[in-house]
Amino acid sequence: MSQELAAIKKRARLLAKGRYFEDFEADQVFEHHWGRTLTEADSVLFTTLTLSYNPIHFNAETAQEQGHEQLVVHPNLLFLTVFGLSVEDLSENGGPFLGVEELTFHRPVLVGETVRARSRVRTARRSDSHPGMGIVGWRTEGLVGDEVVVDFVRTNFVRTAGAPAVL
Numbered sequence: 001m002s003q004e005l006a007a008i009k010k011r012a013r014l015l016a017k018g019r020y021f022e023d024f025e026a027d028q029v030f031e032h033h034w035g036r037t038l039t040e041a042d043s044v045l046f047t048t049l050t051l052s053y054n055p056i057h058f059n060a061e062t063a064q065e066q067g068h069e070q071l072v073v074h075p076n077l078l079f080l081t082v083f084g085l086s087v088e089d090l091s092e093n094g095g096p097f098l099g100v101e102e103l104t105f106h107r108p109v110l111v112g113e114t115v116r117a118r119s120r121v122r123t124a125r126r127s128d129s130h131p132g133m134g135i136v137g138w139r140t141e142g143l144v145g146d147e148v149v150v151d152f153v154r155t156n157f158v159r160t161a162g163a164p165a166v167l
Contacts, residue, residue, distance in 0.1 A: 017088070017092050017093065018088075018092035018093025019089070019090070019092075019093055020158065020159055020160055020161040021126070021133070021134030021136065021158045021159065021160045021161070022134075022160060022161050024121050024124045024134075024136050025121060025124065026121055026122070026123065026124060027120060027121060028120070028121040029118065029119070029120050029121075030086070030090065030118065030119045031116075031118050032085045032086050032088070032089055032116065032117040032118065032119065034085050034088075034116070035085070035114050035115065035116040036081050036085060036114065036115055036116075037112065037113070038073045038077065038078070038081065038111060038112070038113060038114075038115060039111060039112070040071055040111045040112075042073070042077060043057055043058070043071055043072075043073045043074055043077060043111055044057070044058045044071075046074050046076070046077040047074050047077075050074070050076070052074060052076070054074075056068060056071065056072045057071060057072055057073070057074045058071065059071075068108065068110065069110060070110050070111050070112070071110065071111040072108045072109070072110060072111075073108070073109040073110065073113070075105050075108075075109075078142060078150055079103065079105075079142075079150055081115060081142070082117045082140060082141075082142030082150055082152075083100075083154070085115075085116065085117035085142075086117050086119050086138070086140050089119070090136075090138055090156070091156045091158065093158065093159055094159055095133060095157035095158045095159055096156070096157045097154070097155075097156050098135070098154075098155040098156055098157065099154065099155055100152050100153065100154045101152070101153045101154075101155075102139075102151070102152055102153045103150070103151075103152040104150065104151055104152070105149070105150050106147075106149050106150065106151070107147075107149055109144060109149050109150075113144045114144065115142050115144055115149065116142070116143050117141065117142055117143070118140070118141050118143060119138040119139065119140040119141070120139050121136065121137075122137040122138060122139055122153065123136065123137040123155075124136045124137075126160075127157065130157065131163075132159060132160050132162075132163030132164065133157045133158065133159060133160065133163065134157070134158050134159075134160055135155060135156070135157060135158070136155065136156055136158045137153060137154070137155040138153070138154055138155075139151060139152070139153050140152055140153075140154060
């Protein structure tokens with residue numbers, strides 16, 4: 001191993017990822033730092049892989065005939081992308097996913113638009129049935145610019161500080 005590589009390894013530190021239950025407070029807001037431009041390849045591949053053959057997601061002429069400037073991003077791809085953008089800040093530290101409610105699509109998102117995500121803590125309480133876990137609920141918004149294009153409420157178990165990594 002080179003001396004340079006050895007020096008880098010010596011300085012390297014493992015960064016803690018994720019948050020614990022104690023890190024969440026009601027009305028706390030997270031502006032998730034990644035954004036994602038949804039491409040034609042993303043949309044067509046998602047549509048094909050999920051056998052969701054609405055032509056506005058893969059046929060530009062049909063999308064235009066139906067009043068869209070270009071291909072419309074599959075709404076489930078939009079939802080899953082926004083959900084994914086929130087994971088690092090909200091639930092990466094582990095804990096079972098408990099569900100999504102109130103999923104609302106506000107307008108079609110077109111290929112080439114960039115979506116970002118913002119979440120607000122709605123609820124946070126300790127679990128009665130699973131010691132070492134809390135239950136946290138967030139409202140997450142997917143935005144293009146300042147416009148909310150999708151929003152939903154999701155809930156997860158979240159480990160408390162010092163709790164084991166499994167239920």
